[in-house]
Amino acid sequence: MEENKDLIVILQQIQQKALEALQKINSSEDLEHWKAVFLGRSSEVMQVFKEIPAMEVGMRPVLGQKANIVKTELEKHFEAAREHIQQAALTNSITQQKLDVTLPGRLPERGRLHIATQTLQEIYRILAEMGFQVYRSREVESDEYNFELLNIPAHHPARDLWDTFYTKKDGIILRTHTSPGQIHAMHEYAPDPVRIILPGMVYRYEQMDASHEIQFNQIEMLAVGKNITFGDLRGTLEEFVKRMFGSGVETRLRPSYFPFTEPSAEMDMKCIACSGKGCTVCSGTGWLEILGCGMVHPTVLMNGGYDPEKFSGFAAGLGTERISMLRYGVDDIRNFWANDIRFLKQF
Amino acid sequence: MKLVLSWLKEFVDIDGSLEELASTMTMIGLEVENIQLVGLSLPEGEHLEHVYNGLAWDKDKVVVAEVTEVMPHPNADRLVLCKLKDGQGEQVVLTGAPNLYDYKGKGALSKPLKVAYAREGTTLYDGHQPGKVLTTLKHMKIRGVESSSMICSEKELGISDEHEGVIILDEDAPVGMPLVDYMGDAVIEVSILPNMVRDACMLGAAREIAAATHKTLRNPQPKLQGSGPKIEGEVKIQITDPELNPRFVFGMVHSATAQPSPYWVQRRLHLAGMRPINSTVDATNYVMLEVGEPLHAFDYDILKKRAGGKTPTIITRAAKKGERLTTLDNVERELDDFTILVTDTAGPLALAGVMGGLESEITDSTRTILLEGASWNFIHTRRTVTSQKLQSEAGYRFSRNIHPALAKLGVELCLSRIAEWSGGQIAVGLVDAYPKPHADPALEISAEDIKHLIGISLTLEEISDLLTRLEFGCRIEGDHICVQCPPHRMDIGEGIIGKADLMEEITRLYGYDRIPSTRISDALPPQRVNIQDDIERNIKNALIGIGLQETINYRLTSPEEEMRMLPGQAQSAEKEYVELLNPISQDKRVMRSMLMPQMLINLEKNIRHADRLGFFEIGPVFLPKTNEALPEEEHRLCVGLAGLDQKKTWDRKESRKLDFYDLKGIIEALLDALHVENVIFNPGEHIFFHPGKYAAMHWNDLEIGVLGEIHPKILGKYDFFENNVLIADINLQLLKKTLPLSFRSKAVSTFPPVLEDLAIIVSDEMPSRDVETVIRNAGGDLLTNVALFDVFKGEQIGSGKKSLAYNLTFQAFDRTLTDKNIEKTREKIIKALENQIQAVVRKK
Structure with a gap:
């Protein structure tokens, strides 16, 4: 009886010692060392298990139960x-691996269309949705076709109205x-x-x-x-301008x-720079000329x-570099063909 | 065209504000560029959509005054003191105006001089500074005399740049009246469209304003005396070709004396941008600005002298080539055969419709004035203006076509002005030669026409009202209107064209902004694919996917710029270009024949701004064709690389230089993106490229492009530091031929592959492409991929040899391959390599 009590006390002591x-x-x-000492084969708890068969038969279940609990x-x-230590180790390593996220990233080479092409393609897209398809023709022309x-x-x-570059070939x-x-x-x-x-490059004899x-x-x-009809012309152009510059944009048609x-x-x-209040972009008038048109x-x-007598039609034309200039605040048209990467890479 | 507000008001009532007027004008086609205020103040409380400048005159401080006596300054010869009444009292005002010297020391003036007087505190322009600098009148002492106010010049009031003397107003100016109420004005500058020259005058613009605002136009009426000597018999007119000169009108004034015009005339001329000269010349200019007909005054006595005292005969004809005339700008001109001349029996007198000759010009001593009003062929006039590089007010108007009716009206108005301002007696009658009367078009238009073209429904009455306001004669007949064009319009055509012209007039006056916006209701046309455009877009997308930047160059260049890319001795090679007749500069005088030279310049220019450059351009080059007027416009693609393989970064300091294989890889990736197969790269020679680092691209028998590293000799002519420069150039027309019509994907096998390495030794000269071909041909269907992973040269394998190592992939679609399955294939490959290209297979 005394021995049983002793073992229970011992078990309690073992637990207390181990947890301490x-x-x-x-x-x-x-931690692994601790496991070997307190839960290994030769640990005190395991020793208690070994001693149980030597105990009184009636006490064995109680002792066994108690040892198991411990x-x-x-x-x-x-x-x-173990969980705690692993977490601590992970936290510790993460802390030590901290980067300066403000250092610049390694940029891949990004390809870009020239800004002039980007604007042209956007206009193609809008007008393609409205049923207009691209038709190209030559840049060196005859006087007959051009005039x-x-x-x-x-x-x-x-x-x-047109300052013309003539070639040395008559009529070209x-x-x-x-x-x-x-x-x-x-x-x-x-x-x-x-x-x-009809998109493409055109030429004017001008002072740059x-x-x-x-x-x-x-x-x-x-x-x-x-x-x-003329109404179709107006409706089509208004639709185009809204898609290009936003649905809120106001337009007017005047004779030319x-x-x-x-x-x-x-x-x-x-x-679009001053919403019509008047600024340097619109020379104080609040209006920007964007396209010429007519039947x-x-x-x-x-x-x-x-x-x-049977057919009618409308035509409208606009300079697209000017559109780019308005949209992106480019103040000098000579930037377009200068091919300075510092300009081109902004778009 | 500078339109003077007060002048317009002579012909039409204008009740709205200046801003409303300007908007009305812009919306009917007289686009207002700016408005210069000459005394009037800026419209208030309105959102201003026009550009205003100029000076407002303070109502209380700037008034009409009269100078009653001009006295000498005690300490200065060039200054005078004026006794002046301004309606509030009398003061003495200091001035240095030379046009008052004559009155100095003459005591009280019998006829006081009316002047524009500015009191202390007035802000006006500084007369002594160039340009328009504002200044405020302050009390000061000039050479011992107190001064705080001023008698003003035109410059100080913003009327003109005139600062030679002070303004002497007309005698009827009421003393004490605020000057702005007496002659405050505004100048509205409009741009005149090429078909609206009829509005390049006060009456024409007023007509448009009257039509737009439902007002009645007051036409100017000549005031001609009913008696006096007759012009008949004094001069004869002989028109050689009525096509060149449909009408010629002469009027005559005897005993006129040129003198300064009334001040209001001078002021109007100044405001309209012309310099007053004398009352006779001013009258011709005034009438031109008033009704749009340029006039020319001859000294009749000179003509008579040239005719040897007989009746002068004026002959109009085309000039003979090389004929000469000294115009009144004192330039002797050699004439073209299209130039129309006014001549007499002694020779040329004037460039018809452009400028008078020096000899017969009126002078201050001219007594008998012969006044010409005429109508000239506008095409011939324009050609003369262009070829003589002679811009004049007359030339501007006549080269845009002036109605012959104005010739008579102009002469009559001018005669009455000369008589009024220069004195003299108007000869009765006109000599009017009008061999080819202009037929003003008669047209028909229906409501249906307008509905069909414009998209609005108007009644015949509404259409008729709109046209009548513009002075068209209208008569409704059944379902249409018969329209008669008024005798000042030269821009309305006949038939269907005239109908379109009327449609514009109707729509313009109806208001473009009232036309409802509609969607096209017409059927969608058949859609056609633009293959060229699709291909170029696909190429661009592929290349930007690879990381290249698109460039676009001037298509204009110089032969020198293109030849800079040629090594020394080749530079003299003659090449034909599309060459400009009128280049803007020497470096842009031909159309480019290649893309590569500009690419090289683009790279050179940017190399200092980036570690790595990768550019491409797609566009035409222009190649003259023998026996054809138009050149070939060949679309090409150029790719250029320079610099390092990778940009330097903060942790990557070293990078290798770009080389041939980087460029080739880009081209291969492009071909892959386009699904182009069987393009082969062959070594060769090209003047631009390093002979060992160059390849021509072949597809079947076509050479579709070239690529390589720029020849070191050429590179030396550019500033590239230590960088390699690589350029590819591809003919897109030829590339287009390589494109497959369609592309089909291949299935992916689900069975595991067998991977093997194969290393062989071959002669160094052996192109790797040949080795690969042997392997692939021998490998058959089971060999699904061959990838070169190492090239090695060195002592171990002997000189003149190289080792090539490949990863081979064997795979089947129906089973898992074993080592045994591929044994035969492997042996076949090795045998083929040994037999066909004498390769030695390296044992593992």
Whole structure:
């Protein structure tokens, strides 16, 4: 009886001793050592198990139970301590691996389209959604296609609208607008209806400065059909401007003159830099001229192979570098063909 | 065109604000560029959409005054003291105006001089400083005399740059009246569209304003005397070609004396941008600005002398090539055969419609004035203006086509102005030669026409009202209107073109902003694919995916810039270019024939801004074709690399230089993206490239492009430091031929592959492509991939030899391959290598 009581006391002492020892442990090595000492084969708990068969039969279950409880309790604490130590070790290592996240990343080479191409492609996308397809034509043109067939006879004062580069071959010039493509396209399409855009580089004999270039991209829209109206022109252009500059943008049409359209108009847009209050971008007027347009002149329709009694059409053109300049605040058009990587990589 | 507000008001009532007027003008096609205030103040309480500048005159401080006596300054010869009444009292005002010297010391003036007087504290422009610098009048002492106010010059009031003397107002100016109420004004500068030259005058612009604002236009009426000598018999007109000169009108004034014009005339001319000269010249300019007809005054006595005392005959004709005339700007001009001349029996007198000749010009001593108003062929006039590089107010107008009706009106108005301002007697009648009367078009237009083209429904009455406001004659007949064009319009055509012209007039006056926006209701046309565009877009997308930057260059260059890329001796090679007749500069005088030289310059320019450069450009080059006027526009792709393989970073200090294989890899990746197969890279020679680091790209028999490292000799002519420069150039028309019509994907095997290495030794000269071909041909279907992973040369394998090591992948679609399965294939490959290219297989 006394012996039984002694063993129970011993078990209690073992547990107390072991837990005290465990509390001081903070490394996995020490923990493994502790496990060997307090839960290993030759540990005191295991010794108690060995002694149980020598005990009184009636006491054995009680003792066995008690020893098991102590063993389980130690194992539970061991697991907890192991968990704790692992966590601490991980936390410790993470702390030591801290980076300076403000150091710059290693940038891969990012390819980019030239800003002029980006703007052109955006316009293609918008107009493609509206049913207009890209049609290209040559840049070195004949006077006939650039002027004559567009209702601009030789020596006509309307020619003052375009300062022209002439080549040394008689009658061959650098196209001053993408409009010769109107004639090429009509010749190709007639008598089918037409709905195309004519993009590309055009040339003007000008003194170059921050807002004048000798070479720039233009996009022209051309729609020819049996029921195309001035109202359609206005509706189409307004839709285009809204998609390009945002649905809130305000526009107006005012009379203008182009030899190849009649009636002719220019579309102005409320200045996007100052919302129409007046600033340096819009020269204080609150309006920006963005495109020229009109109903295709009967003479041009005829020259294209369409009967102006039956067919009508509209055309509209805009300079796309100017659009880029407005949108991105580029203040000098000469940046576009200078190919300075410091400019190009901003887009 | 500078439109003077007070002048416009002579022809039309204007009740709205200046801002409203400007908006109305812009919206009917007279686009307002800016508004210069000449005394009037800025419109208040309105959002201003126009650019205003100029000076407002303070109502209380700037008034009409009269000078009653001009006295000498006690201490200065060049200054005078003026006794002046300004409606509030009398003061003495100091001035240095030379035009008052004549009155100095003459005692009280019998006729006081009316002047513009500015009191102390007035802000106006400083007359002594160039440009427009504001200053405020302060009390000061000048040479011992107190001064705090001023008699003003035109410059000080912002009327013109004139500061030679003070303004002497017309006699009827009411003393004490605020000057702004007497002659406050504004100048509205508009840009005149090429088809609206009819509005390059006060009457024309007023007509548009009247039409737009539903006002009545007051047409100017000439005041001609009913008696006096007749012009008949004094001069004859002979028009050689009515196509060149449809109408020629002469009027005559006897005993006119040129003198300074009334001040209001001078002021109007100044405001409209012209210099007053004398009352006769001013009258011609005034009428031109008033109704748009340029006029020319001859000294009749000189003409008579040239005719040897007989009746002068004026002949209009085309100039003979090489004929000469000294114009009144004192330039002797050699004439072209398209130039129209006004001549007499003794020779040329004037460049018709552009500028008068020096000899027959009126002078201050001219007594008998022969006044010409005419109509000239606008195309011929424009050609003369262009070829003589002679810009004049007359040339500007006549080269845009002026209606012949104005010739008569202009002469009549001018005669009455000359008589009024220069005195003299107007000869009765005109000599009017009008061999080819202009037929003003008669047109028909229906409501349906407008509905169809413009998209709005107007009644015939509404259409008729709009056109009538612009002075078109309208008569409704059934379902259409018969329209008669008014005798000042030259821009309305006949037939269907005239109809379109009318449509513009109707829409313009109706208001573009009232046209409802609609969506195109017409059927969508057949869609056509633009293959060229698709290909170029695919190439661009592939190349930016590889990390290249697109560049776009001027298509204009110089032969020198292109030849800079050639090694020394080749530079003299003659090459044909598309060459400009009127280049803007020598370095942009031809269209480029290659992309590579500009690419090289782009790389050179940027090499100091980046460690690694990777550029590409797609665009045309221009190649003249024999026997054809238009050049070939060949679209090409150019890729350029320079610098390091990888950018330096804070932890990566070293990087190798880019080389041939980097460029080749990019081209291969591009071909892969386009699914192009069977392009082979062959060694060769090219003047631009390092002979050992160059390849031509072949597809079947076509050479579609070249690539390589730029020849060191060429590189030496550029500033690239130690960098390699690599360029590829591909003909897109040819590349297009290599594109497969369609592309089909291949299945991926689910069975594991067998991987083997194979190392062989071959002659150093053996192209690796040949080795790979042998392996692939021998490997058959089971060999699914061959990848070169090592190239080695060295002592161990002997000189003139190289070792190539490959990873071979064997895979089947229907089973798992074992080592045994591929034994035969492996042996076949080895045998083929040994037999066909004498390779030695290295044992593992």
